[in-house]
Amino acid sequence: MTLRIGIIGCGGIGQEHARRLHFKLAGAQVVAINDINLAAATQFSEMSGIQARVLDSHQAVIDAPDVDALVVASWGPAHEEQVLACIKAGKPVFCEKPLAVTAEGARRIVDAEVQAGKKLVQVGFMRRYDAGYRALKATLDAGTVGDALLVHAAHRNPAVPEMYVGDMSITDTFIHEIDVFRWLLNDDYVSVQVIEGRKTRNAHAGLHDPITVLLETRQGIRIDTEIYVACRFGYDIQCHVVGETGVASLPEPMSVPLRSNARQGSGILMDWKLRFIDSYDVELQDWIEATVRGEVNGPDAWDGYVASVTAEACIEARKTKQILPIALPERPAFYARQG
Amino acid sequence: MTLRIGIIGCGGIGQEHARRLHFKLAGAQVVAINDINLAAATQFSEMSGIQARVLDSHQAVIDAPDVDALVVASWGPAHEEQVLACIKAGKPVFCEKPLAVTAEGARRIVDAEVQAGKKLVQVGFMRRYDAGYRALKATLDAGTVGDALLVHAAHRNPAVPEMYVGDMSITDTFIHEIDVFRWLLNDDYVSVQVIEGRKTRNAHAGLHDPITVLLETRQGIRIDTEIYVACRFGYDIQCHVVGETGVASLPEPMSVPLRSNARQGSGILMDWKLRFIDSYDVELQDWIEATVRGEVNGPDAWDGYVASVTAEACIEARKTKQILPIALPERPAFYARQG
Amino acid sequence: MTLRIGIIGCGGIGQEHARRLHFKLAGAQVVAINDINLAAATQFSEMSGIQARVLDSHQAVIDAPDVDALVVASWGPAHEEQVLACIKAGKPVFCEKPLAVTAEGARRIVDAEVQAGKKLVQVGFMRRYDAGYRALKATLDAGTVGDALLVHAAHRNPAVPEMYVGDMSITDTFIHEIDVFRWLLNDDYVSVQVIEGRKTRNAHAGLHDPITVLLETRQGIRIDTEIYVACRFGYDIQCHVVGETGVASLPEPMSVPLRSNARQGSGILMDWKLRFIDSYDVELQDWIEATVRGEVNGPDAWDGYVASVTAEACIEARKTKQILPIALPERPAFYARQG
Amino acid sequence: MTLRIGIIGCGGIGQEHARRLHFKLAGAQVVAINDINLAAATQFSEMSGIQARVLDSHQAVIDAPDVDALVVASWGPAHEEQVLACIKAGKPVFCEKPLAVTAEGARRIVDAEVQAGKKLVQVGFMRRYDAGYRALKATLDAGTVGDALLVHAAHRNPAVPEMYVGDMSITDTFIHEIDVFRWLLNDDYVSVQVIEGRKTRNAHAGLHDPITVLLETRQGIRIDTEIYVACRFGYDIQCHVVGETGVASLPEPMSVPLRSNARQGSGILMDWKLRFIDSYDVELQDWIEATVRGEVNGPDAWDGYVASVTAEACIEARKTKQILPIALPERPAFYARQG
Ligand SMILES: [Mg+2]
Ligand SMILES: [Mg+2]
Ligand SMILES: [Mg+2]
Ligand SMILES: [Mg+2]
Missing domain, CATH: 3.40.50.720 (NAD(P)-binding Rossmann-like Domain)
Structure with missing residues (x-):
């Protein structure tokens, strides 16, 4: 069909x-x-x-x-x-x-x-369909590093246009982490704090960059995320989950290892469009197949709602420089988490 | 259509x-x-x-x-x-x-x-469709490390069944390298030498393992490939191309970086079926689309023929312990190399 | 002499x-x-x-x-x-x-x-003499990643004895980071916050572990340090400095790269004594030579005093769960920073 | 004393x-x-x-x-x-x-x-005192990868002066590998083959570069070494030992990991003098102490002699393009190998 x-x-x-x-x-x-x-x-x-x-x-x-x-x-x-x-x-x-x-x-x-x-x-939270995040989630779910205690993350862009200002660091950028960490950890957020530190000279006037967002989950997991959209050097997504017995990290995107010009290493993407492009295919193929079966098994309306509530709390926490609670109603049974 | x-x-x-x-x-x-x-x-x-x-x-x-x-x-x-x-x-x-x-x-x-x-x-030489080999070829074609001079390669399996004997190291295993290096280097082979060194205790009686195959190309590029099918530790495909200004390598398959049990690192596949599974999809999707257009743009009959000639030369070189020439007729214009 | x-x-x-x-x-x-x-x-x-x-x-x-x-x-x-x-x-x-x-x-x-x-x-703050920190400082001082904006750090031990309790996470463990980051960044601290998140089951009753310490410097650099002394997997010191144009990290200690048992990677030390043992030699050799010349060019009494003030502020911040200022008198000219 | x-x-x-x-x-x-x-x-x-x-x-x-x-x-x-x-x-x-x-x-x-x-x-074969080779030898001696079967090595220099010609690839460069592999493997050589492949445009007229030397040991271990002294990109010493259950490699020299300019990785030395400079200290300190005790426990006259015999065989094998035996008299009891 x-x-x-x-x-x-x-x-x-x-x-x-x-x-x-x-x-x-x-x-x-x-x-x-x-x-x-x-x-x-x-x-x-x-x-x-x-x-x-x-x-x-x-x-x-x-x-x-x-x-x-x-x-x-x-x-x-x-x-x-x-x-x-x-x-x-x-x-x-x-x-x-x-x-x-x-x-x-x-x-x-x-x-x-x-x-x-x-x-x-x-x-359309496509990161849940990224092969790297999926492998990381499988590792966590398998108990390889025990229960998660801390997450250290970064969302870095080489640069953003002039129209990217103010709280777009949250609503356009961090929104991806907001969703993907809930899914990765099977958890929800209870508080948030936002720290504006030293500003890079490479950010334009309307933007305080980088910032750090600290989230706390119901289970007490602490997540720190560096959001740094004028980092110059690459589109660089980092996620390190510290568990009771080890640390599991998001794999780097594939890149040809090179030894040249007195350096060894591999490339970092400059174009964000390439980083999750494969996950769009996986996401939509999965959506087609679930839809044909009459199901929704990706991020649903509740996930979209929670992301909005969390983003609004982040913005408020940034404005007030306070540690703010994130008040969510109970998840309706209708939206019971699957596996 | x-x-x-x-x-x-x-x-x-x-x-x-x-x-x-x-x-x-x-x-x-x-x-x-x-x-x-x-x-x-x-x-x-x-x-x-x-x-x-x-x-x-x-x-x-x-x-x-x-x-x-x-x-x-x-x-x-x-x-x-x-x-x-x-x-x-x-x-x-x-x-x-x-x-x-x-x-x-x-x-x-x-x-x-x-x-x-x-x-x-x-x-069906699917390696040409592997994202890693494609990235490596793109790097070479871009001149990033200059002209290729040497290739160091390895084809390692954790183990093989008892029915895997004799020259299957060539015909079933090395055959993939035979094809993919011709494509990677845009070149053909002119001589071959096979070295049987110290045998691992983990190979069964009918198998000398590991062996090393040395190929020489028309351009003078020297390729050494370790074929080691009872290596125990993983299905591990290595390819390092040494050029005039650097070394470019085949990327490792994606794996979650872990710090645990006094070690840091990532996984090596144990199952060969997983290593190139994605490349089958790419290969056949490409074949569907080319076929609909009335074209063949993957490895063709000439490539299959050259692989057979080369494999037979490898087997003879192994038997005779000599450096043997690989005699190929001229490539017919009909099979002119594309790009 | x-x-x-x-x-x-x-x-x-x-x-x-x-x-x-x-x-x-x-x-x-x-x-x-x-x-x-x-x-x-x-x-x-x-x-x-x-x-x-x-x-x-x-x-x-x-x-x-x-x-x-x-x-x-x-x-x-x-x-x-x-x-x-x-x-x-x-x-x-x-x-x-x-x-x-x-x-x-x-x-x-x-x-x-x-x-x-x-x-x-x-x-005796020996980390300033560690080859890795010295290389990192040289990289920063050379401007390779521009001005430092953020530091992400971790101080992990596999386990600590029963007698290690309460604020020893600060006084015995974090004290090293307190000193070495001042030196690394040529800076001083102005505020501190301590976060106690989810506790590992592997920490004994008298110890909340891990914790995170957030320091702010005069220049506005934000430093987050994970202190995790029952991490099980190794003695693992991490330091990543995020600058205006890149990220520079503390090198991992030398270890033999291994491919075995379906994994590739290298070892993490289990014994903290081995991590900085070479730096004691460098530290004391340097001290001998400076002393013979009538100089002090390592961490001096002022550095020791600042470390104590900072540690006390950390302990108070942990107790109060507040972001606390770190009040330091002006550095006396007598202790002027050298290069 | x-x-x-x-x-x-x-x-x-x-x-x-x-x-x-x-x-x-x-x-x-x-x-x-x-x-x-x-x-x-x-x-x-x-x-x-x-x-x-x-x-x-x-x-x-x-x-x-x-x-x-x-x-x-x-x-x-x-x-x-x-x-x-x-x-x-x-x-x-x-x-x-x-x-x-x-x-x-x-x-x-x-x-x-x-x-x-x-x-x-x-x-003065100082490589035996290099911390990296020592760690690799300890790994091999501990049986971590089982018995050695193959060694893949490279000795790369960015460039050599005009006076470096002809067989200096052997006598000045490969001589270090000749000694260190005997020590690393507790073995001696029985045959050698030298392959001159495609020459880099970056080598001057008097030098065929790179070349590959294939050594066979008494135990049947096969060692291939790329000698490439005009490689441009760095002074780069590689050694990978393939054993019955895994591969152990020489660690890379310490270097600050960097993420910058769309690349991640670390530095490769350009100056050969820096690569083994620490090993001179270890070598001579060890020599002082052994000498005071009336002992010789470093590479001895027999090792020097064997290196010379092997180098001469390499040169002859290069000239003749043959696989040549390396004829060594029995090691005198006077020079019995120590552990
Ligand atoms: Mg369709
Ligand atoms: Mg179909
Ligand atoms: Mg003394
Ligand atoms: Mg002296």
């Missing part, structure tokens, strides 16, 4: 997902597309060779009888309304980050989905 | 390729199957969910009008006849190693294909 | 230093020894072959006319009085950690030395 | 050894010096602060009653006569490589020493 997909939003990531689903992955084809820029959607549909119907509203795509499932890749502020419409139509939806631009908005999606009585929503 | 495939030979690798083509990769479906054990073929076709027609001869599969292309995964001695039949039928064929069990047999395939006037045959 | 040395305190470290100075290093001999256990001192002097005079008080050793310089290796609470006596006698003294058991005591030594008008005191 | 030393030959290495023995190491002082350039010897003696007597012949130094032991650091062709004179005088002598410029000459030294009835000669 081939899953027939409607794409809402045809910007960069929407186009990439459309091509991936239609040409590269097995078991799916893109049949309908919408974008606020209809001309661009039409051009993409033709130039790409996908040749899907271009419909004049996201609702039209959702309602199309031959659309089995939706991909929401519009800009963030539109996500809430579009995902709610998918839920209302009873159709599975894969929504790119963020699920909604406020925790309240994400909560409304959670409530609607619970109301509807069926899990339909998956959020 | 979906490529409709006939599978000839439904043992281990045949079944794996059938599932891969039918379920995992895009653009192909398996429509017909044959095996000398028809009952097994039928059972596989049903149990796997592929539900292809089971035909009672390889020729029937080749001749089936809805079969666009063939995969030959029978036992080695059957390959020559089956591939020749595909050529005769004018249908593209992907043939697992070896192309034929003798260099003469491989030569007959080359001659038949040239006669037919169209490249149809691809040989 | 041979430096004639008096040893005060002949326990483990006193004996090691005596043998090192007398037999292994150039330019020094041990001529007089005292210990509160005179019999033990006598036995050591004879058995070791040093055959120094055993005198019945530390004062007698200090006053001996043929003693050019002193080594204080008694237990901590005796250090202050003994070092003060050396200053009074105008003789150079090398004092093992701690300089005094309180910051006040260390301050009295500083005041006495300033009063005496001549630097005489060196404190 | 202080060992009183006479230095014969005050060029670069002679001066270094003189300073090392006199100032840096314990238990030795330099009391007499000779060089064919007496003025230079006088100048060195004064400028260095050693202020030893400058005598007008090597024989005068050997005969000086206050000289307990000799260091021969003159040019190679003078070694044989000078070492023989030391033996005749019954005085211990440390002779820099080579022991003699021909195997015959080395043999005369062996014969003279056996005749004299007392081991007096040590040869």
Whole structure:
């Protein structure tokens, strides 16, 4: 059975997902597309060779009888309304980050989905599908280093554009760690502290960089993450989990070991797009197959909601320079953690 | 367009390729199957969910009008006849190693294909599709270490079964290096020497292990390869290319870095099946797409023939303990190297 | 010229230093020894072959006319009085950690030395003499990674005895980081926070382990150090300095790379005594030579005092769970930092 | 007791050894010096602060009653006569490589020493004192990788001067591997083959570079060594010992791990002088102490002789392009291998 997909939003990531689903992955084809820029959607549909119907509203795509499932890749502020419409139509939806631009908005999606009585929503946290994080999680789950006690992490970019300012370190960058550590540790956060230390001269005026975020989990695990988006030297994602009997780390991306020019070593990626590109394939292939089976087994609406709540707490903690509690309602049984 | 495939030979690798083509990769479906054990073929076709027609001869599969292309995964001695039949039928064929069990047999395939006037045959040398070797080749092609002068390589298995004896170190093991180094270096071999040194106590009686093979290329590059199939510690493939300004190496497979039990480091695979498993997907996806375009851009019949000639020279050099020339006819223009 | 040395305190470290100075290093001999256990001192002097005079008080050793310089290796609470006596006698003294058991005591030594008008005191912070830290400092000083912004560090022991409790994580363990980071960064501390997270089951009842200490420097550099003394897997000292253009790390101790048992990697020390054993030689050889020249160029009384003040602040911060300022008087010109 | 030393030959290495023995190491002082350039010897003696007597012949130094032991650091062709004179005088002598410029000459030294009835000669093969090789040997001796079967080695220099030509790859470069592998493996050589492959454009006209030397030992261990002295990228010494259950390797020299400029890794030395500089200290300190005890426990005259015989066989094998036997007389009981 081939899953027939409607794409809402045809910007960069929407186009990439459309091509991936239609040409590269097995078991799916893109049949309908919408974008606020209809001309661009039409051009993409033709130039790409996908040749899907271009419909004049996201609702039209959702309602199309031959659309089995939706991909929401519009800009963030539109996500809430579009995902709610998918839920209302009873159709599975894969929504790119963020699920909604406020925790309240994400909560409304959670409530609607619970109301509807069926899990339909998956959020695009692709790191859970990265081979490295998966290997690390398998190592932790196997008890190889005992129970986790501490996590030392870093999220480094060589540089960010001028439009990247203020709390985007949290909402655009750290949001990935917020989700992936919950999954990696099977845990939730209870408090947060944000430290702004010495600022690099390489960060532009609107940005305090680097910063450090300290998270505490229900189990008492302490996570420190360096967020450093003007580090110059590479796109460099680090994660070291200190357990009762050892330390397990996220593998480095594959790179050819070189001995040359009085140095030995290997390359660090400069382009963030390459770091998790393979995980998009795994994520969407998994989504196709789960959707065909009528399941959601990736990050769900609850995960999207928790990420929003946590990000808002991070921003508040940064502003107040206090250690702040992260107040989460109990996880509904509807969203019971799987394995 | 979906490529409709006939599978000839439904043992281990045949079944794996059938599932891969039918379920995992895009653009192909398996429509017909044959095996000398028809009952097994039928059972596989049903149990796997592929539900292809089971035909009672390889020729029937080749001749089936809805079969666009063939995969030959029978036992080695059957390959020559089956591939020749595909050529005769004018249908593209992907043939697992070896192309034929003798260099003469491989030569007959080359001659038949040239006669037919169209490249149809691809040989299953999957290492060319391994991400690590590809990254290494890209590094060499970019001139990062200058022209290659020397290659130091190793092919290590933890253990081999009792039925693995005599020259299987060459024909079953080293055959992969024979092909991949030609591709990596854009070169051919001119001489070979085989050294049997101190034998490990862990090799069974019928096997001298380890051995070292020394190859010389047209360009004068010297390649030494340790073949050590009872090394106990892991399936370990090493390749270090020494160039005019540096050394570039094959990356290690991804593994979680661990600090535990007074040691730091990462894992080495024990199961050879895992080492190149991803490259089968890349190889066959690439074959599907090239076949649909009417091309062969992987290892071709000439490559299969050269591998056979080289393997036979290795065996003779081992027997005679001499440095032997490898006499290859000129590469026909028909098989001109691409890029 | 041979430096004639008096040893005060002949326990483990006193004996090691005596043998090192007398037999292994150039330019020094041990001529007089005292210990509160005179019999033990006598036995050591004879058995070791040093055959120094055993005198019945530390004062007698200090006053001996043929003693050019002193080594204080008694237990901590005796250090202050003994070092003060050396200053009074105008003789150079090398004092093992701690300089005094309180910051006040260390301050009295500083005041006495300033009063005496001549630097005489060196404190036994041997990490400054470790080849790895020296290479790291050279890298930082060369500007290779730009100005330091963050330091991520860890001090891990496989296990500690039952008598190791409470704040010994600070006073016995972290004290080394306190000194070495000031030296590494040419900086001083302005605030501290201590975090007690999830406790390992492998720590005994009297010990909360691991803990994390966050230090802030005058320049705004943020240092996080994991102190984890029941980590089981090894004595493992980590230091990663994040700068404006890169990250420089403390090298791992030399260890034979091994591929065996499905793993590749190298060893981690289990015995802390081995980690910095070479640095004791370098430290004392340097001390001998500087002392002969009439100089003190290692960690001085001011460094010992600052370490005490910082350690006390760490302990208070741990108790109060607050971010506490570290209030240091201005560094006297007498103790001006050298290069 | 202080060992009183006479230095014969005050060029670069002679001066270094003189300073090392006199100032840096314990238990030795330099009391007499000779060089064919007496003025230079006088100048060195004064400028260095050693202020030893400058005598007008090597024989005068050997005969000086206050000289307990000799260091021969003159040019190679003078070694044989000078070492023989030391033996005749019954005085211990440390002779820099080579022991003699021909195997015959080395043999005369062996014969003279056996005749004299007392081991007096040590040869300056300093690699045996390198911490890395020692750790590797300890690993092998502990049986960590089982019995050695193969050794893969490399000796790489960034560049060599124009005067480095012809067989200096063997006599000046590979000579170190010849000695150190015998010691590492407790073995001797029985055959050799030399392969000249593709030549780097970076080698000057008088030099074929790189070359590969294949040695076979009595135990059947096969050793391949790449000798590549115009490799450009660094002074890089590699040694990987493949055993029955694993591979143990020579550790890389300590270097600060760096992440910068899109690369991670560490430095490779460019200056060969730095690679084994610490081993000179260990070597000579050990020699001082053994000499005081009346022993020779470093590489002895037999080792020097075997190195010469092996080097001559390498040169002949290179010339003839044959696999040549290495014919060694039985090791005299006088030179029985110690542990
Ligand atoms: Mg598709
Ligand atoms: Mg398919
Ligand atoms: Mg001494
Ligand atoms: Mg000396």
